[in-house]
Amino acid sequence: MQIRVYYEDTDVGGVVYHSNYLNFCERARSQIFFDAGRSPILEGGHFVAKHIEADYSKSAKFADVLKVKTRLFQLKNASFTLVQQIFREKEKLFEMKILLVYLDFEGNMTKIPNAEREFLSTINYED
Secondary structure, eight states, X not given: OEEEOOGXXXXXXXXXXXXXXHHHHXXXXXXXXXXXXXXXXXXXXXXXXXXXXXXXXXXXXXXXXXXXXXXXXXXXXXXXXEEEEEEETTEEEXXXXXXXXXXXXXXXXXXXXXXHHHHHTTOOOOO
């Protein structure tokens, strides 16, 4: 998924705020569902972030066009882990590993429905 860096994403020096890399990755995760005609909010529940490991390599700047790449790292019964990377052209700026768990609407961790497990298993880096 491509994302343009806008002024609101940056500090006074035109450098992207560290937290916005997480926002860019969140948009890319949602877009994966939308591109498939799905919603990340399911009939019986939704996914929430449980753990994030982030590595900031270089700074993105105002007006940059970034590419967010996402791939499935691990899929379990009630959770899955993704690796997401942000590039400016061929230069990797950021990488994170995020563990997402499936919760019912009462907040209980529960098994991911089979149809969603099949869909999640197809997530791989975009070129």
